[in-house]
Amino acid sequence: MGVPGEIAGLHEAWQQYGRLPWKSLFQPAIKLAKDGFVVAPYLALSIAESTKILNDPGLQKVFAPGNKLLKAGDVCYNKDVRKAGGIIKMEDLKNYKVRVTDAVAVDAMGYTIHGMPSPSSGTLGMSLVMNIFKRWSQLRDHGTSHLCIVDGERNAVSMTTTVNYGFGAGLLSPLTGIVINNEMGDFSAPTEISDDQLPPAPANFIEPNKRPLSSMTPIIVTKGNQLAGVLGGSGGLYIIPAIVQVFLNHFVLGMEPLHAVLSPRVYHELIPNVVSTRTGLCYAGIT
Structure with missing residues (x-):
């Protein structure tokens, strides 16, 4: 615990x-x-x-x-x-x-994505994927919850909470x-x-007063210093690819928000070398 x-x-x-x-x-x-x-x-x-x-x-x-x-x-x-x-x-x-820290800011496709710094890997992982997309000519839920809030004054909150597994x-x-x-x-x-699980990561070994690596990806998207969107999701390792694909669906391909969320997704676990697909209401939750 x-x-x-x-x-x-x-x-x-x-x-x-x-x-x-x-x-x-x-x-x-x-x-x-x-x-x-x-x-x-x-x-x-x-x-x-x-x-x-x-x-x-x-x-x-x-x-x-x-x-x-x-x-x-x-x-x-x-x-x-x-x-x-x-x-x-x-x-x-x-x-x-x-620990109060400044958000990590990543520029991608004309937008600025503001998200969690390490030990969360979500924003950095999304940045990695977006940098890969720049070179192209085309573009499971555990015990995690996420909420996106925008009030009448355009104040925005993207918050992920979790007890880890269901x-x-x-x-x-x-x-x-x-x-x-x-x-x-x-x-x-x-x-x-x-061959069927991620190798040990010494930088993420248990130590006193240390926060573990996380895939949580609460992000706030701006364009021209104006709020463009608030995203986040649940689903463990599914979070990062889910956020990336919904971001692309809406901000790049122009889908309406609901369509962007409900569209089919693909996910690669890296280890093992398996690609899975999700259609309709995906296992990886997202808002």
Whole structure:
């Protein structure tokens, strides 16, 4: 489990740019935690496909009460969280420090793409692909979520959040109701080299106070210093090629946003040497 830092990051963003009272921002989430929420079809599919839920008492109590998996339209809530109040006291959480950095800016095809610096590889990977395209004459979801926001003043936010795999480490804390992440899995480990998996990456080995390599690609696109678009997605290693192809579909080929998202995509895993295709609503989510 990696130290959860999402709330700390949101608080830092609020301190710098927020206008509303901090407490008011969480009222909708608090209401959902107390009263529950209706299970959407996408979540129902993830619940049905996951083998982790019935193996962990915490997950089972929330997502399979009475040993019966929740389905679309059911109400999901955690009674223990409502009773406990969800208070966490951990030294690691207190010591977590938010790192504020400038966005990486990449020029591509008349647009400027602003995205995450390392250890996220998304923006740099997209830059690599775009540089390859300049020489041409033609042009699976884990536990990740992404949101794109543009307000009436043209302020833009592109934010990716994740617990890594679907339902994280497959463990849910009964006291807090929080699904435990398995972000440590994003680090590389010194294993034997094989033909069906990526080789070890020493620069991404586990070290204290280190952030693992990531494929998250939240980006903001500008043209002539004016906002042109906000993109991002989920799907682990599928994120980067999904973002690249949707970017090309819309900004280069002129497709409407929905058509750009729903158009077929191709993906190469590099190792193993396999090319896969996706049609319709792709496994790699994107907004």
